[in-house]
Amino acid sequence: MKKKGLYLLFVLIFTMSVSLTGCGGSKETSGTGQNTLIYGRGGDSVSLDPANVTDGESIKVTKNIYDTLIDYQDGNTELIPALAEDWESSKDGLVWTFHLRKDVKFHDGTSFNADAVVFNFNRWMDKDNAYHQGDFPYYGYMFGGYKGDEGHVIKEAIAIDEHTVEIHLNFPQGPFLSNLAMPPFAIASPAAIEKYGETLGEHPVGTGPFVFKEWVRNDKVVLEKNKDYWMKGYPILDQLIFKSIPDNSARFITMQSGEIDLMDGVNPDDVTLAKENPDLQVWLRPSMNVGYLAFNTEKAPFDNVKIRQALSMAVNKQALIDAFYNGLAEPAKNPLPPSLWGYNNDIVDYEYNLEKAKQLLAEAGYPDGFTTDFWYMPVPRPYIPQGKKIAETMQSDFEKIGVTVNLVTEEWAPYLEKTGNGEHTMALLGWTGDNGDPDNFLYVLLDKDNAKGPDAGNIAFYKNDELHELLIKAQQSGNIDERTKLYEKAQEIIHKDAPWIPLVHSTPPLVGKKNIDGFIPHPTGSDRFTKVSFK
Amino acid sequence: MLAYTIRRLLMLIPVLIGMSLLVFSIIHLIPGDPAKTILGEKASPEVLENMREELGLNDPLLIQYKNYMLGLVQGDLGTSIRTKVPIAKEMKPYLAGTMELTFFAMAFALFIGVNAGILAAWKQNSWFDYMAMLIALIGVSMPVFWLGLMEQWVFAQNLHWLPSIGRSSIINPVHPISHFYIIDTILVGDFGGLLEVLKHLILPSIALGTIPMAIIARMTRSSMLEVMRSDYIRTAKAKGVKEFFLVYKHALKNAFIPILTVVGLQTGLLLGGAVLTETIFAWPGIGKYLYDAISIRDYPVIQSGILIIAFIFVMINLIVDLLYSAIDPRIRYR
Numbered sequence: 001m002k003k004k005g006l007y008l009l010f011v012l013i014f015t016m017s018v019s020l021t022g023c024g025g026s027k028e029t030s031g032t033g034q035n036t037l038i039y040g041r042g043g044d045s046v047s048l049d050p051a052n053v054t055d056g057e058s059i060k061v062t063k064n065i066y067d068t069l070i071d072y073q074d075g076n077t078e079l080i081p082a083l084a085e086d087w088e089s090s091k092d093g094l095v096w097t098f099h100l101r102k103d104v105k106f107h108d109g110t111s112f113n114a115d116a117v118v119f120n121f122n123r124w125m126d127k128d129n130a131y132h133q134g135d136f137p138y139y140g141y142m143f144g145g146y147k148g149d150e151g152h153v154i155k156e157a158i159a160i161d162e163h164t165v166e167i168h169l170n171f172p173q174g175p176f177l178s179n180l181a182m183p184p185f186a187i188a189s190p191a192a193i194e195k196y197g198e199t200l201g202e203h204p205v206g207t208g209p210f211v212f213k214e215w216v217r218n219d220k221v222v223l224e225k226n227k228d229y230w231m232k233g234y235p236i237l238d239q240l241i242f243k244s245i246p247d248n249s250a251r252f253i254t255m256q257s258g259e260i261d262l263m264d265g266v267n268p269d270d271v272t273l274a275k276e277n278p279d280l281q282v283w284l285r286p287s288m289n290v291g292y293l294a295f296n297t298e299k300a301p302f303d304n305v306k307i308r309q310a311l312s313m314a315v316n317k318q319a320l321i322d323a324f325y326n327g328l329a330e331p332a333k334n335p336l337p338p339s340l341w342g343y344n345n346d347i348v349d350y351e352y353n354l355e356k357a358k359q360l361l362a363e364a365g366y367p368d369g370f371t372t373d374f375w376y377m378p379v380p381r382p383y384i385p386q387g388k389k390i391a392e393t394m395q396s397d398f399e400k401i402g403v404t405v406n407l408v409t410e411e412w413a414p415y416l417e418k419t420g421n422g423e424h425t426m427a428l429l430g431w432t433g434d435n436g437d438p439d440n441f442l443y444v445l446l447d448k449d450n451a452k453g454p455d456a457g458n459i460a461f462y463k464n465d466e467l468h469e470l471l472i473k474a475q476q477s478g479n480i481d482e483r484t485k486l487y488e489k490a491q492e493i494i495h496k497d498a499p500w501i502p503l504v505h506s507t508p509p510l511v512g513k514k515n516i517d518g519f520i521p522h523p524t525g526s527d528r529f530t531k532v533s534f535k
Numbered sequence: 536m537l538a539y540t541i542r543r544l545l546m547l548i549p550v551l552i553g554m555s556l557l558v559f560s561i562i563h564l565i566p567g568d569p570a571k572t573i574l575g576e577k578a579s580p581e582v583l584e585n586m587r588e589e590l591g592l593n594d595p596l597l598i599q600y601k602n603y604m605l606g607l608v609q610g611d612l613g614t615s616i617r618t619k620v621p622i623a624k625e626m627k628p629y630l631a632g633t634m635e636l637t638f639f640a641m642a643f644a645l646f647i648g649v650n651a652g653i654l655a656a657w658k659q660n661s662w663f664d665y666m667a668m669l670i671a672l673i674g675v676s677m678p679v680f681w682l683g684l685m686e687q688w689v690f691a692q693n694l695h696w697l698p699s700i701g702r703s704s705i706i707n708p709v710h711p712i713s714h715f716y717i718i719d720t721i722l723v724g725d726f727g728g729l730l731e732v733l734k735h736l737i738l739p740s741i742a743l744g745t746i747p748m749a750i751i752a753r754m755t756r757s758s759m760l761e762v763m764r765s766d767y768i769r770t771a772k773a774k775g776v777k778e779f780f781l782v783y784k785h786a787l788k789n790a791f792i793p794i795l796t797v798v799g800l801q802t803g804l805l806l807g808g809a810v811l812t813e814t815i816f817a818w819p820g821i822g823k824y825l826y827d828a829i830s831i832r833d834y835p836v837i838q839s840g841i842l843i844i845a846f847i848f849v850m851i852n853l854i855v856d857l858l859y860s861a862i863d864p865r866i867r868y869r
Contacts, residue, residue, distance in 0.1 A: 038705055046617055140582055198619065217618075217625065218819035218827075220705065245700050245817040249684055254699045254817075257691040 034515070034534040036239035040251045040263040044218045044244045047201030050184045051124055052134035056525050059183045061221050061242055063526040065107075066186030066206030069098055069117070070177055074520045074528075075286060076339045077436025079177055079480075083112065083187060083207065084165075093172030093478040100163040104230045106189035107211045114159035119190040121157035121167070133198045138184035142435060143173075174475040174483055178437035183526055209235040209530040218244055229530075236518075236533035255280070255511055262512035262519070268326035274511040281514050286339035287505030288523035290332055290441070291383030291430040293394070294460040294500050299425050301370055308498040310360035312350040314401050315394055315501055323393065324386050328509055332502035334491050335441050339523040341480070342438040342487035347495050357401045369402025375419065375427035379412045383430030383506050390503075391428060421453040422461055429459060436524060438487040443471045446494060462499035536860070539868035543853050547846070554845045555607070555838065559600050562829075562837050569616050569832040590616060603838060612843075613835030617828075622839045626821065630843070631714030632702060633820035636812070637805045639736045640744035645798065648748040649787075652755025652794075656763060657782050667752060674749030683742040683815035690738060697734055700817040704731045739816040743809055747801040754797050758790040765789075791862055799855030803848035807841075 043057045050062035071082035084098040104112040123131040124139040126147045136146075144151035153176070155168040169176070179185065192205035204212045209231070210223035221242040225235055243260060245251040252270045255263050256277065264285075266274065274280045295302035295311070302308060317331035333349035336342065361369060376391035377384055384390060388409070395405050405426075410418060419427045433440050443450070448463035450456060467490055474486040494500075510521055518531040570586035587593050591602065606613055612622040651671070655664040691699030702716055703709045709728050712719045720729040762768065763786055771785050810822040821840065828836035860866040 036706060047619070135582070135586065137582065202620075214708070216628070216708070216711075216819070218629070218824065219701070219817075220708075222708075241705060243701070243705055243817070244819075246814045246823065247680075247684075247817075250687060250700060250815045250817065253684065253687045253692050257687075257695060257699055259691070259698060259700070259705065 035237055036241060037237050037262060037516070037529065037532060037534075038241045038243050038260040040243050040245045040254060040260040042244070042246055042248070042251070042265045045215075045221060045242075048204040048212065048215065048221070049134070049188070049201035050186050051120075051136055051139065051188070052201060053184070054137050059526045061223070062186060062204060062206075063183050063208075064210045064223055064240060064529055065204045065208045065212050066183070066188065067208050068181055068183065068186050069100075070181045072181050072436060072522065072524065074531075075522060076341070077178070077181075077288075077523060078341050079181055082181075083117075087177075089478040093476065094169045096167045096169070096176065096478075097160070098165045098167070100165065101230060102163055104207050105228055106192070106205055106207050107226060108189050108192055108205045110189055110191045112187065112207050113162050114165045116190050117165045117187055118157045118159045119193070120187050121154070123193065124185070125152070125154055131193050131197065138182065138434075142175075142179040142182065142185075172476045172478065174477055175435060175437035175439045176478070177480075178435040178440075182435050183524075209528070210240050220244065231530060235530045237529060240529050252511070258513075262510065262516060264508065264510050266509045266511050268328060268509075271326065271328065271509045271511070274509075279514050280511055281516070283510045283512070283519065283521050284328065284507040285510060285521040285525065286523040287330065287337040287507050288339060288436065288525070289383040289430060289432040290335055290337060290505055291381070291428070291503045292332070292335070292500040293426055293428055293503060294419075295426045295498075296422060296424055296459070296461055297463075297499050298422060298461045301364070301366060301372075302425065304364050305497060306360045306364035307366065309350065310357040310364070310401065311398065311403065312498050312501050313353050313357040313360070314397050314403070315503070316352050316397060317503055320390060320393060321504055324390055325504065325506060329504040329506040332505050333495070335445060335494060335500065335502055336438055336487075336491065337433070337441075337505040337523070340433070340436055340438055340441070342484045344488040344491040346488075347491055350498070354400050361401060361403075366402075369404065371404040371406070372425045373408045374398075374405035375408045375410075375415070375424045377412070377428050378409050378415060381430055382432065382508065383504065384428055385506075387428055417454065419459045420455045420457075422456065422459070424459070427459060433523075438483075438490075439471070439475055442487060442490055442494075443475065446499065447471050460499035462497065464493060464497060467493045536857070536868050540853070540857065543856070547849055550849060551842060551846060555604065555842055556600075558838050558841045559596075559603070562832070562834055563596055563599075567832045569834060603835070607839075607842075612839040615828075615836050616833045617831055617836075622836055625836075626824070626840065626843065628711060628714040629819055629821045629824045632818060633806055633809060633813070633822060635702075635715050635717060636736065636739055636743060636809065636818060636820060637802060639740035640805060641747065641798065641802055643740050643744035644748035644751055644801070647744075648751030649755050649794065651748075652752040653759055653782060653787065655752070655756045656759035657778075659760065664756075668756070671749040671752040674745045675753075677745060679742055679746070679811045680815050682745060683739070683812060686738045686742060687815070697738055698731075699738070702732065702735055702818060703728065704735075707731070739812050739818055742815070743805060743812040747798075747805065750797055750801065751794060755790065755794055758793045759786060762786045762790045788862065792859060795855055795858055795862065799851050803851045806847055806851075807844040 041057060041060065045058040045061050046055050047053050047058055048062055048065065050059055050066060053059065067083045069082060069084040070079050072078065073080050083101055083104065085101050087096060087098045089096045100114060100117065106112055122129050124136050126132055140146060143153040146152060153169055153171065153173045155170045158166045158168065160166055186206060188200065189205040192203065193200055196203045202215065209226050209229050211226050213224045214222040223240040225238050229235060245254055248265050248267045251263050252266060254260050271282055274282050295308050297303055321327060321329045321331060333347055334344060361367065374391055374395060377387035380386060391407050395407060398405055409415065418424065419429065431441065431445055444457045446458050446460070446462055446467070448468050451458040451461045451463050470486045470490045474483045477483050512519065515535040517533050517535045521527055569590065570583045570592065591599060603613065614621050615625055618625065651667045655667040658664055687699040690697045707728065709716045709719055709732065712722055716732040717729065720732055768781065768786055771781055776785065807822060809820055810826045812818065813820040813823040821844065825837065825840040828840065860868060
């Protein structure tokens with residue numbers, strides 16, 4: 001009898017839930033008068049303390065809660081004033097003075113001032129600071145370690161008056177300003193840091209366009225309009241919600257059913273569907289990466305520039321993009337992606353010309369071609385989504401000029417280790433930029449300082465003294481115009497020497513409702529929603 | 536019966552210790568470095584080393600195990616390496632989410648599965664029997680992710696009847712008290728919210744419940760067929776018991792023991808293995824939580840999560856065993 005009762009209860013609950021839905025049946029729309037934007041994404045944030053994370057999903061959110069002293073311009077990595085209205089450096093590039101914006105308040109009502117900036121710098125760099133709770137990984141990468149370390153760039157931060165801060169450096173750092181624009185170096189409320197300590201990541205308090213309201217882990221983060229934002233009239237949205245929907249296809253269905261307003265992580269096939277849907281629009285995020293084939297210039301025959309140039313002429317980049325990127329990439333002619341300042345657009349890529357390539361091979365003493373190994377990556381990466389297939393296509397390209405390549409691969413960790421050690425002859429690899437500064441690509445990937453195993457960043461083991469001089473000079477200069485010229489020249493040298501075949505810059509797609517206005521995807525992958533609205 | 540229950544509960548201790556040893560050794564044997572997943576590929580060797588030291592990963596395995604067990608005995612499940620939040624606190628909402636989903640999936644599976652099985656046995660070799668068993672066969676073989684996506688495509692994208700993802704409305708969220716959203720909405724008298732929660736439950740419950748439903752239907756049918764041929768049923772029939780009562784009262788009661796076994800096992804499986812459903816429906820549950828922990832080698836979360844699931848699994852089977860005697864008085868535990 002007891003069992004029957006239980007059974008009846010099951011039946012009752014089930015029929016109730018079914019009948020209840022029957023009478024509902026309405027579509028869930030996003031908010032009243034469309035002033036809430038719901039951003040569907042693949043994963044959840046790790047922590048909302050940007051200084052303490054490395055994952056993009058965390059930064060995506062904190063970018064809207066916090067401000068940095070300097071910010072990137074919409075859609076590219078040029079630098080614009082943010083919490084600092086303007087700045088200047090001493091002649092030797094060792095002292096930087098920042099004039100701070102006045103009348104800025106943190107979300108907890110405390111004032112933003114020079115002391116707050118100094119408080120944050122000390123928290124990041126000083127391991128003995130009481131609030132240095134966590135790893136602060138990006139600070140270590142970008143500023144050469146922490147206080148007391150040999151390569152540490154920043155000496156100290158000093159408050160000169162209420163709205164002026166001086167940052168003293170141990171030695172000049174060219175990308176210093178670009179580094180400061182990175183979201184991990186956002187200024188958090190000192191009062192909140194003192195109050196929450198280690199758990200600041202769950203209670204973020206900044207000066208940004210949106211105020212943190214709620215975070216349900218693995219589900220959503222809810223932000224609300226900052227009514228006192230210093231940029232007058234902004235933000236326009238009342239609410240901004242980041243909703244985690246792990247599966248790409250399910251997320252796209254949710255997009256089409258209208259439950260979310262914007263999504264990233266779109267399957268290439270779904271982009272075509274989205275383009276045909278009159279209610280949706282598609283954006284391509286400007287690239288901040290490069291996929292390339294590096295020649296090991298220390299090994300024959302790749303020590304001969306003519307061989308490298310010949311192979312550069314034998315790759316049909318557009319065909320690769322059409323076949324493996326669904327058109328969602330652009331052919332690369334420089335190591336730098338075009339969204340970075342300093343990009344040299346005057347460079348003309350090696351044309352796809354098999355005859356010329358053969359001729360160059362003959363001049364180099366290989367009229368009948370040669371045989372070598374071609375290493376390809378075992379894992380998909382944004383810049384090389386299908387290593388094996390791309391390698392196979394290039395293999396047949398090279399075959400046409402008489403160069404036979406054997407495809408070789410390894411597990412991902414040994415692959416990085418062995419290419420970093422120079423065991424390859426040529427290898428596919430790529431790079432995603434950190435701070436939007438050309439130094440982060442050219443020096444890391446092609447300078448002779450980094451052409452040393454193990455862990456070589458320059459896996460072409462390309463060593464050019466003229467290039468080295470330019471890159472070091474650019475590193476030590478604080479003047480953007482001067483640095484731009486140096487990097488443009490550097491790209492000419494690299495083009496001529498062809499240590500790589502730069503293949504593609506991939507441009508990840510985003511899909512959103514047609515009535516979204518003012519959204520400009522940023523190459524760094526974290527977008528500001530300050531100026532976004534619904535038409 | 537009380538003595539039996541206590542004995543079974545005591546037996547839990549060696550089971551859980553064995554389980555923890557097994558999990559501990561497996562996750563420390565598989566390659567992958569949590570320090571590297573936390574700090575990213577670009578971290579320098581010194582920073583990585585500091586991190587490993589901080590996480591206690593440089594201690595000998597036995598010491599690591601001892602520290603973990605000591606914490607566990609004191610009721611401390613540890614702290615997540617990734618989020619640095621205590622696991623007990625972090626896991627609660629996920630566990631509630633999964634339990635709520637499992638409850639409805641099993642309710643669906645039981646209701647449809649048992650009835651389809653009974654009818655198929657009752658009308659053996661009829662078109663209904665054939666259809667029901669064909670559907671059950673398809674149900675068992677259907678990949679959950681495909682079924683889930685199809686449900687979303689039909690009922691959310693095209694018909695707009697039901698929401699495609701999540702546990703509650705994105706705009707008007709439920710404020711968690713017990714983290715069982717059904718209970719939470721009732722507690723605050725938010726019946727609009729309750730309706731939303733129920734609507735959100737339907738598609739994932741069906742996706743998750745389809746395989747157990749098919750298994751239950753097939754099990755019920757074969758069990759019922761056996762019972763229907765027994766002497767006491769013939770006697771009851773001869774006495775003129777109405778056919779409906781004959782089937783649903785006299786026969787089902789005896790046929791239910793094997794069904795109950797399957798239900799117990801399936802419920803345990805669903806609690807830990809709903810990763811696919813949780814991923815497709817963006818359902819913040821324990822399966823997805825553990826899956827993520829495994830992929831970034833968040834050791835404490837993997838250990839504690841698997842232990843909790845193992846504990847629940849054992850408990851469910853204990854309850855099933857106790858239910859046997861409630862259904863069939865001939866079964867006695869001593």
